[in-house]
Amino acid sequence: MDTWRQLKPLEWCKYVNKEVKVTAHEKQQHHGWVFTVDPVSASIVLVTFQEKGGTPTVRVVTGHAVQEVEVLQEGNEETAGRLRVIFTPPGAHTLGP
Amino acid sequence: PTTISASTETGTDSVEIGEEQRARSALRESFLRTLIAMTNKQVQFHMYERVKVEAKFGASDIDVLNFQVSELQTPIGVQKEALLRCQDVISYSFDL
Structure with a gap:
């Protein structure tokens, strides 16, 4: 899916915090919650949470290898919060305009 | 050539450009945080030819x-x- 790389930032934003299935080159498939999409390389960052509070796993699929992205589940505030927390170092502030 | 340029469509008004830039910077900041989180971690790389x-x-x-x-x-x-050339990488993963 060459079109994945051609989407606009606002379109990539629609995938953030949702659970998706990404089909990449050689039919490799990955599930996870979308943390972000790099607007430069179109790489998609997926997070999977382990049962019983184990360490989350992060998988990044490079933009050029993404063939299809299918939304499995809409996001919710709880997951969005969990995603935010794991990547924000203690004491970091959100950058304002 | 892999860098994706900003929208260049004519007739895009400044409000839309502003929104797009906000979205772009939020997405990019999160991606940079991902790279920071990955620093000094063991990372598995899936390359082409199933390497x-x-x-x-x-x-x-x-x-x-x-x-x-x-x-x-x-x-x-x-x-x-x-x-590693990122062009040769399909995906990569690490534990937080």
């Missing part, structure tokens, strides 16, 4: 064209320092 290698992630250039890694474990031995 899988593991290395300690060091840094990326701003266009995400190359990754600098250490202790790259290859089928012919361990490479102490290496650059």
